[in-house]
Amino acid sequence: MNTESNETRAKKFGMVIDLDKCTGCGSCMVACSAENNIPVRKDESDKLLSITWIRVYRITNGKDFPDTEICYFPRPCQHCGGKHDDGHSPCVSVCPATATDYDHSTGIVSQIYTRCFGCRYCMAACPYHARYFNWWDPVWPAKLEESLSPDVSPRMRGVVEKCSFCFHRYQLARDKAYQEERDVEEMEYQTACTQACPSGAITFGDLNNPDHAVYTLKKDKRAFRLLERLHTNPKVYYLSEREWVRRAGDNYLSNEEPTGAPGAYELKGKGGH
């Protein structure tokens, strides 16, 4: 492995999610919530108000019994790179107060809660609904406050928050690497959802680094991205054998066949039962 070049080369952290493996168990959501001090309210059944940095959608092929199929679709922040991967992701370019930025050395879209003043323009801009607003003051009743992690600062009411690709884990891994005078290794920096996923559906790593699993996976024939055609340039790739799932990743006119840069996939799927 050529560590030299990997150290100097800009990293581009990304995720590949195998939808054929995902069982929708929700471990990623819980692991994320626990890792990132996400507040919980007494009633979270209104999903338009419930904060889940990674949300697992459930989609169906729309066919009738018994040809129905479902697929779970985990959706973290897509960490869009913007049209030419220049960092003008939909949300970053609209934030009036620079409370969210695109880190060109990691490809991660940040969200700084203490800077955000809650105009919610970024939420309007994000087609993935990956951004969440703190409508309430966060409350941790009883001793629940004791379970908060010091790695992520709890958000105050009135600001927007979103998935950070567990950037604090990168920071901690780097701290250790500094002490040992080396670079961070692939497995040292993994997001909480990746780590928790029981079916191993999520793979995380540096999309620029040929030694990382995601580098190969993103080029898989089954790979596609969400709303590729909007040119948001996400760093989350999805894999599926099933054509209808891949098709659900984007909007197509009725006469169109799915295309897309990474998803130069074939249109033969497992095709139902």
Added chain:
Amino acid sequence: MKINRRHFLALGMGATAGTLLSPLPWKLTDDASIWTQNWAWTPVPETGEYLYTGGACTLCPGGCNLAVRKVGERVVKIEGQADSPVNTGDLCGVGLSAAQLLYGPSRIEGPMAREGKRGEGKWKRLTWEEAEAQLAKKLNSLSDGKGVAALSAFRSGSVSALIQRLLDTLGSDRFLTLPSLHDSLEQAMALTMGRAPGEGVGFDTENTDLILSLGSSVAEGWGSPVRMVKAAGAKKMIQVEPYLSTTASMADMWVPAKPGTEGVFALSVAAAMVQEKLYDHIFVSTATEGFPAFSAWLLENYTPKKAEAVTGVPPAMVKKVAVAFAGARRPVALCGRGKGETPVSLAEALAVFALNALKGSVQRDGGLVKVGALPYAVAVAESEAMGEKLATLTEKGKTELLLDWGTNPFYTLATSKKAAEALASIGTIVSFSPYMDETAAMADLILPDHTHLEKMQDVPVRAGLERSTVTLTQAAIAPVMDTKHTGEVLISVGAQLDGGRDAFSWDDYESYLEESCGEMWESLSENGLWQGDIAWKKGLERILGTSQRFTFVIPEGPVALPAEGSASSHPLTLVPSWSLRISSGAVADAPFTMKTIEDRVLTEGVSHVELHPSTARKAGLAQGDTATLATPFGSAKVRVTLFEGVMPGVVALAAGLGHTAFDGFIGGKGTSYTALSGTMVDSATGFNCTWGARASLAKG
């Protein structure tokens, strides 16, 4: 000198100019915004040294090993232990959110005695000495020990043995656990393969190449959830159930059989295999007995054509499954609907055994295997006639005192209004639950145990692993509440019983634990895990092939249990739907897992039922309607969600909701499937094998 308006104006202007030239307004503006960034009511988590301790999860029977992340003295997050053979670093949402259970508002502060009416929620805090003395006094004052029943979360293990010992001292034989699929499987194994005490049934899903699941939620928490989720993502699967569950959708083939008829379907596949001569001739002829009679019985009663009337599965589909099953190299058939938390009828279990045996998938890689007994040094509790004894519990006037250690019968056994009332009429209820669950809320005396993050305790895993496994919970943190290890309490109370001094002579629980774990202790204390040898790969029997002896048994009882109630008043069939996001056992979800529940399952505290659009149309219901779901055992308000993946005529309701106790995050959310499900007693075993219920759905 006259001071007029102009002077004041000048003074004001000077003051304004001066203020603007001073840091006051600017710094205040800045500081005001910084104040919003540090509101005193937004917590700032304390930092400290980061460290991980080991542990084990007891929130389901899965037996996952934990890595508990701590910062300083606080437990911050639960993760899976990377080198665990059970869960290899991964964990389900319920297990992950245990830190919230630990610190959560549903924790019980300390030992308490009831004040006021039962279930009223008025308590008197006791000291541990008082609480233990009260329990001992109560037990000593009983006229007859037979009135005492004890429910235990585990069937074996150190604490279970102590409970059994306590009952022995009192002269009661009513040691109970919640029966599961494994109780049925073990009885089937005893009949077909022979069974020594303590032996269990496992499925070697790691090495299988095809899983034929008869209604089991492989992807949603059957067995050891993390292990099975992995299998669901990696293995070929055929799923038999009337509802398009995740497992069904991930499966390579979904066979929607009518609710409750999975066992019949299994027999029809077996019949097809016999008919088409697809079975493993060598295995059947060399290693089995009773095949001729069994096959004749099959062909007489369960040919795909005949079975179709019961299962609704066309013969062609049965044959397709038979060909696939027979054609696989190492297939395995497994059963136990949903998470396997309820037993199946003995006949159904025997059918599944027979199906595996026809393919030779018993006692071999990737098949159904015998799991060795755990080498506990103390008496391991095994209850005879558990079904009957459990049924007694829900009969009025049969129980004087009930001890509950982690089974929460007021939720798990209250399968109808009647059953709930009978439980509530028990003279004295003693709960050891660390959480204010339904049973603790109805208890007279609460002696709260530590949670699994605060205590050291053996956890015998009974989740269909291919080898016997015990894990060890560890005290990652000093008790958060004024709780006490139930083992410790039992030793102390036992010693206070008449004639209990000798039976409970240990100094403390820890020394008892070490003693009771016997030969396992070294590995347990060192690795947090003990695993037995793979029994069927060991010894002379393996070489001679005698370990694989199998007897085909023609079941006596019914394969598919009928549902109570008439088709006219209850035209639909209610089945549970399962999810790893909802804990369906004794301990309810934590706030985080409640967050993950979809809005098509629960909204604003109301459960949704899923039904096929055609079913809804017939009932005059539309998406989002509020409706009353009624079964012969109770009724509830629900909301309607249309889903094409439900068999017409079937209504699916998420299991595990509808808790009434716990805290504001969990309590009062949705409808309990259990409370509507009633009982279906398998005459062969006496177990409640409910798979669903007849139901009606009316608007409003």
Added chain:
Amino acid sequence: MSLPGEKQTGREQTGSSGDPTNKGESGLVALFFIVGLAASLAIGWIVFPKLLYSKSEQPFDFSHVTHADAVGDCESCHFFREDGTYAGVPTLAQCTECHEEVQGESEAEETFVNEYVAEEKEVPWKIYSRQPDCVFFSHAAHVTGAGMDCAECHGDIGESESLKPYEENRLTGYSRDIWGKNIAGMKKNSWDRMKMEDCGACHKETMGSKGACFQCHK
């Protein structure tokens, strides 16, 4: 409203009080202005800072010099843990290693041993350089990675004989050392102020870029 062209006559007699010929009066007006100006300047520059910051003493005094002499270096007490995180202010356990019993004659040590060591109570030190919760600061990156000196950010506290009073902003809860001792925000030394601009200036100078937000925020 009318345009200048539309001349209008008829001057109002009431209320034209300002007869601007009185020199003495306008002098008095100026005086009032100056008084207002001076008073508000005094309030803003002198009184306001006094009101804004609360001053409090540390639980007991501590001499860095004495300790540095005794243990030899900073790292003995302020060290990196194995996982690369920085331990910061020593915990009671660390101090107790030496201070199980009173060694010298200092009053502070007596307080420490009697009130904290004996009671097993962590010392509630007030940390001059504590950044707000939103800041992620990696000591490893700065000390190990960039080889920076402690003094560059912490000043000469390592050579202090006793602890200065802790000043806290009543509104924000920050230590005054973060925003700057000087109310105007002026700084003479690199450690006089530790706001974001200060971090950014140094980053810009040494790394060519101020860095992405997440580099220092969490």
Added chain:
Amino acid sequence: MFPFIWEWVWDAGHYIFFGGMWYVLIILTVGLNWCIYKALKDTKEGKGSGQGHH
């Protein structure tokens, strides 16, 4: 907003954007101050209400 603030970059976007802003601010301030100055002068010179205004 000011070159000494963290987000400031010396690029075209900032030149145009803030250039416009400061330009307008300067016009407004200069204009207002000119009015005040002239009005003070007028008042000194004894012009008052009703004179030349209407």
Added chain:
Amino acid sequence: MDSALIPEGVERCSLKRFTLGLVIPAALVIWGLYAAYLCWFKGLNQTNMNDSYGFALWIWADLAVIAVGGGAFFTGFLRYVVGKDELKNIINFAVIVGFCCYCSAMLILAIDIGQPLRGWFIFWHANVHSMLTEVAFCLSLYLSVLAIEYLPLLLENRKIDQNPFWHNMGHRMHEIMAVFAATGAFLSCFHQGSLGGVTGVLYGRPFGLREGIFIWPWTFFLYTWSAAACGPCFTMFCCKITEKLTGKRLVKDNVYDLLAKISGWMLGTYIVAKIADTLWWAVVTVPKTGFSFMQFYNNSNNYHGLWILILELVVCGIVPAAILLKKEWRQNSRLFMVAVTLAVFGVCLNRWVMVMQPMAMPVMTFDQWVLYFPSWQEWATTILPVAGGILVIALSYRYLPVFPQERELNPVEKS
């Protein structure tokens, strides 16, 4: 009682009647302030906004009041820069209406943001790529221009005018008003445009996304254009209502006619451009993103149906433009009122569609249409500035010489 404050030579109703008339708007203001207090102190959970509907009623109200407040800049532009002298008779009123509108916008923004005490970050830590930054800058600068334009009128109050300094100040400000007005027009052009950009640049939201020809996005011009067209309509609309309420004619017909004609031309050309824009979007932009045109309008409850597009373009676009352009029609007072009302409604509807529909419509294939109804707190805080505006206009009318032609049109009989 307050006769010393009332401009010379005009008649005003009794103070009692005036005060009584203001009871309702004042009550609405108090109600709105209470709602604003709730939003500030309890947070935005007081609203019915949600994570899908982050921009809602308030942002619409913001855009709408700014659009209709465009009368001030455009009339000012015509009066001072183009030199349409007749408009001096309505410019004061236009400025007051504009001032009220822009104050409303600022107030609503202050309530709308989650962290009002950090609102100034938008200036301090500005991201120059954000349309909202541009909006905030131009908005506040333009509000100060309006205040400057409003000031001389205030100084003309009879009481204030007695002070020589204020008198001179007002006089001097009149002299260079053209400079201020030009600056205001310049600012206004830009921020009306950037408001158009607010949704136009959302390239993740195909409903809002508009392509550009020379500049991106094209909505930039459309917004400026429509504000210039409909703003004067709103001024005339308010003016007519004031006339109705006071029972007096305040502005001569030729002034109305001139402004209406110009508005008609603006509106007519705007609507052509708007239709072209919609066509380009429907035929070119939308298919590129994978959507069919009708997907934007076919949600199950028809809340966001095609009717809204027809209403906006035809009923509230072509129809008022035609009326205003044809001399006989616009001089018919009924048709004139219909036209200005429709134009004002149309521009508000346009802002509604551009703000709300991108929020409501699903972009991911498995997403759903979202419906949203404002909470009473949102209604109250939105009504607050309207009621406040009524107060300001009423007070201004009573105590300031707003309408130069009033005396001429309503001679007071000396008794």
